[in-house]
Amino acid sequence: GMPAAHVLDAGAVVADTAHGPELTLTLSWPEALLEEADVQELGRTWLALLTGLAAHTTDPTAGGHTPSDFSLLELDQDEVDDLEAEFADDHL
The missing domain is CATH 1.20.5 (Single alpha-helices involved in coiled-coils or other helix-helix interfaces)
Known part of the structure; x- marks a missing residue:
């Protein structure tokens, strides 16, 4: 019942696993403002961009x-x- 401080709230955590670091992204939003499919697409896009950025940093010339x-x-x-x-x- 409280007003939303933001349209979209994002939290990210990196955990060390046996297969290497793993990023977990948590998104929350007021259902009246955003469609779940749109938020999921945004989350997937954000993870893809972060994956590309992380891959770039492994290049010794980067x-x-x-x-x-x-x-x-x-x-x-x-x-x-x-x-x-x-x-x-x-x-x-």
């Missing part, structure tokens, strides 16, 4: 450093990129 990786230094992203480029050029 990503790079950000200023937060160097907390003892005051670097902006351009400086980090320059350092990485210089380091890569020195080790070709």
